[in-house]
Amino acid sequence: MAVIAIGVVLVMALSWKLYQLAKAPEDGPLRAVTLCVACVGTAFPLGFRAGARAFDSLAGPGCAKLLQNVLLLAAAYWLMCFYLYSVSDRRGGRSRARWEALPLAVAVATISLAVLTTPASVREHVYETQDMSVHQVAIFYLIAGLYLVYAIASALRWTWRYARMATRPLASGLWLAAAGMAGMVAVCSVRAAFVVIQWRGSPVPHGLTQIVNLLLLLAMLLFMIGVSYPGVVTRIAALRIWWRHHRLYRRLRPLWTLLHKAYPEDALNRVPVSRWTYLPSVRGVHRRYYRRVIECRDGLVRISPYLADLGAHDVGQRSPAAFAEHLRTALQTQAAGSSARSTAVPIAMPHNDDLDADVRELVALSDALRDA
Structure with a gap:
């Protein structure tokens, strides 16, 4: 049920952001948010077995998992860029965004190399069934998780600051997004700790892993609701005014x-x-x-x-x-x-x-x- 809700929210959020971007293509912060949502929306179907198998049959074993994680890292990067563009002038925002692209490039190169050097028989496994004793597998999940923690935590700091200064409905949306990002930071940190524990040879209970994965889905859902909330509330208010004017026009x-x-x-x-x-x-x-x-x-x-x-x-x-x-x-x-x-x-x-x-x-x- 949570997965379906996330998919619906992703489609609605992406449609709304594309509509806004079409009206203001030169808006840097809006473009960054749109790319963030687009990356998450593209990565979402790759998380399902059917989607992963279909992509792997075309590109090779493990490519779906690699692409999914690259898109998620890019989504975190663009989320960070939204604040870089918002708090700086156009030139300054671009300059800081280029510097922040270096850690992203390093992370993407590292996880790509880890997948390419992993035996083909191991690549198709998902996080819950992976053998973390294989060094490339552990490095893949650890580097991806640590970059997500870094990027989302950086964005969370700015979101928290803006939420305290904003007014409703923007403030409500920012607080929801901040709660979702805080949940993602916590879950990604726990997953990274799980990787280290399994890398060292100690098991992690399967039920605990399932709970963490569910919390990650809920955190993502809360984040997407927060991103979409101000626009939805504004549209609803505009629709009420439209209907009132339409009714009075007829009367x-x-x-x-x-x-x-x-x-x-x-x-x-x-x-x-x-x-x-x-x-x-x-x-x-x-x-x-x-x-x-x-x-x-x-x-x-x-x-x-x-x-x-x-x-x-x-x-x-x-x-x-x-x-x-x-x-x-x-x-x-x-x-x-x-x-x-x-x-x-x-x-x-x-x-x-x-x-x-x-x-x-x-x-x-x-x-x-x-x-x-």
Whole structure:
């Protein structure tokens, strides 16, 4: 179950980061995070027996395990680069990232040499069944584990610092990511200790190894949730606003239709569009919502002299239904060609200077028109 959850979170996180990177390809920290998630996502299927066997059948025994570990080391490196790019200027971040690439290159070269010099009969074994008395095998797991501890611990230090300074939801995501990284550092340290113990000839209980592996999966899941959390929360909040604007846009339609028929020249978009084109889209609903609010307000200003002649301009003293009836009468009077004796006056104005309050007054009037 945990493995499936990690796979789903990885796909969602990678999709989201690729979308963000497509919008800001020059963003160094974002590019580093995207490469980190991409490396983890690519390494994930190689951890399954089916995926490892399929890759080994093409590249040779042990190549899947080698590639998986190289990708995980690269993911830890790019995670570290995210903070290097974030705390330094562009040139300084690149310079420090190049220096940090040296330990990565040494680790990758060492584990690659260890795999290539390991007997083919031993390469296909996984961590739980490996014979750590073989020096190349022990060196492979020890070097990979130690580099992961170094890189993730470095990133954890920066994550902890930023989490203390950030505000929600970013802070919540950073704390979750920090907890996941702390778990990965602890688990990788324990695994490295297990390698040393077995290298020296002492056994490690199989059940204890299984528990450590499960904790590693949970730590990775917690880290991926933390990385994705701020973006998901922001998207949910944006979706709520989108739905609210979409709903209010539709509720304003009766008022807007009445005023637009009387004053078509006040439309902010004078290009003829079809009904399907005019429907709110995911990207354009906010623009159309604000445009409809402005057009309704402009129409009320223009009809306000006729409402003043009827003594009906003070909507606060009347129900929306009564005011809606006066509005229809005023529009009919204007359409008949009669001139207004009064000047423009405020119509359906809220008690405070707030856009939401203004929209509530317009929506109440529009609902009254629809009910009538």
